[in-house]
Amino acid sequence: MSGPSQWRRRQQRLSLTGEICPQCSARLFPPRDVCPHCGGPARIPYALGGRGTVYSFSRIMSAPEGYEAGAPYYVALVALDEGPLVTAQLTDVDPEAVSIGMPVEMVTRLMKRDGDRGLIDYSFKFRPVLERMAG
Amino acid sequence: MRDVAVLGIGQTPVAEHWDSSLRDLAYRALQAALDDARVPVPQMLFVGNMLSGALASQENVGALIADYAGLRGMEAFKIEAACASGAAAARMAWMAVAGGLCDIAVALGVEKMTDGKAEQATAALAYAADAEYEGEHGLSFVALNALMMQRYMHEYGYRHSDFAGFAINSHANATTNPNAMFPSAITAEQFERARPVAAPITLLDSSGIGDGAAAAVFVPLDLATRSPHPVVRVLASASATDTVALHDRRDPLFLEAAHVSAQRAYAMSGTTAEDMDFFELHDAFTIMSALSLEASGYAPRGHGVGMAIDGEITRQGRLPICTLGGLKARGHPVGATGVYQIVEAVQQLRGEAGPNQLAGARLGMAQNIGGSGANVITHILERRN
Numbered sequence: 001m002s003g004p005s006q007w008r009r010r011q012q013r014l015s016l017t018g019e020i021c022p023q024c025s026a027r028l029f030p031p032r033d034v035c036p037h038c039g040g041p042a043r044i045p046y047a048l049g050g051r052g053t054v055y056s057f058s059r060i061m062s063a064p065e066g067y068e069a070g071a072p073y074y075v076a077l078v079a080l081d082e083g084p085l086v087t088a089q090l091t092d093v094d095p096e097a098v099s100i101g102m103p104v105e106m107v108t109r110l111m112k113r114d115g116d117r118g119l120i121d122y123s124f125k126f127r128p129v130l131e132r133m134a135g
Numbered sequence: 136m137r138d139v140a141v142l143g144i145g146q147t148p149v150a151e152h153w154d155s156s157l158r159d160l161a162y163r164a165l166q167a168a169l170d171d172a173r174v175p176v177p178q179m180l181f182v183g184n185m186l187s188g189a190l191a192s193q194e195n196v197g198a199l200i201a202d203y204a205g206l207r208g209m210e211a212f213k214i215e216a217a218c219a220s221g222a223a224a225a226r227m228a229w230m231a232v233a234g235g236l237c238d239i240a241v242a243l244g245v246e247k248m249t250d251g252k253a254e255q256a257t258a259a260l261a262y263a264a265d266a267e268y269e270g271e272h273g274l275s276f277v278a279l280n281a282l283m284m285q286r287y288m289h290e291y292g293y294r295h296s297d298f299a300g301f302a303i304n305s306h307a308n309a310t311t312n313p314n315a316m317f318p319s320a321i322t323a324e325q326f327e328r329a330r331p332v333a334a335p336i337t338l339l340d341s342s343g344i345g346d347g348a349a350a351a352v353f354v355p356l357d358l359a360t361r362s363p364h365p366v367v368r369v370l371a372s373a374s375a376t377d378t379v380a381l382h383d384r385r386d387p388l389f390l391e392a393a394h395v396s397a398q399r400a401y402a403m404s405g406t407t408a409e410d411m412d413f414f415e416l417h418d419a420f421t422i423m424s425a426l427s428l429e430a431s432g433y434a435p436r437g438h439g440v441g442m443a444i445d446g447e448i449t450r451q452g453r454l455p456i457c458t459l460g461g462l463k464a465r466g467h468p469v470g471a472t473g474v475y476q477i478v479e480a481v482q483q484l485r486g487e488a489g490p491n492q493l494a495g496a497r498l499g500m501a502q503n504i505g506g507s508g509a510n511v512i513t514h515i516l517e518r519r520n
Contacts, residue, residue: 057282064270
């Protein structure tokens, strides 16, 4: 991904900002100009809470070019509490414990580096929901 | 609209053709199809190809191939619809002839994938997905299919080994196809022991990428009646789209575009799923075979895998699929695959499928799927005499 592309989508990549449809109230992520549910225009930003459950997952052994350093890694479809599915990597997971239905939350993490002098790419990943510390 | 027939077919073996470039492969398949059709000069050429830019640093392949084949001056374009590029080119050729714009149109699928590193091909194949919200997170194309397979196994209670029948059938059929990339039989034990690529998908769930080209010559039906071959008519050509990103689908386990394009094809030809003698489906991964069978009306939802378990998909079964090895074992030269499917359907309908010949095959369907289900093109072909 290029610098302009990362910058342009910073609200999506760093704070999971989607949209809410003014006609049918569907929460959308990623944002789009036309609501896929009712066909009306959808342009009102809506901050998603970043909590959800694993809808499906895979463990990638053969990574695409540029992602080899992190392999093997887990990817998932996460069903957000507000409705939409989102595609992301899982992080901080115990390989034995990944399962469909597992509660997860969004975190900002390093995606990849472009050599020693290129851009460092951060975006969202999901980790198992941490128990709140007492007190 | 005019009735259309496939007059000529040609193909190269699918392999790692280290001694042939994109243009060499394209020319060989094109010339073979023109020789088979016994027509010297086509009027339009539609080249199905997905990755020439990414893997061969070459675009403008329509003009390149027309010139290289000695046909400079003719109308020629590249048609791209990810893994469905081949069938998209066939549909364009069909449209050109059916619409009366020309009398001889060629659909040529070609892909050259083995010049670079495997990781480059893996990254380029992910271009079929949503680059900003799938590819960017490090998802390979295999991983998207793995997400579907994991969820399917969870919802319907299947084990990975239940999918073995799809891979075993394709490999068995490839053993007697001289154009197949992997002409070796596999066992259920080998299927279970295979190396994971993107769990739960292993190497033996996955089609192999390779180099190859296939071509089909489309003409008006009345022009085909003088052919020395049994005449194969195109009864239906239909296409539909769905969201590119899996996460945008209403139901990630239902291939809506496959359903719509199949229903359109049945309506156009006045046929139903029950009428088909065979089905060349898009077995890029075993899960895709199951989802394609369900979406196209051959099995209820959650029962596509059952057709493999019960042996209904073999050449002796209720609905033979991938009769010459399919994507899994003939090989999957991505943008060429849709034309290979049509060429193989014509082989079956003409009675030219050799040891793989289905007795009395008169009606066949071919379905080419682009992306994880975003662009699906279905053709139905019929033997006329």
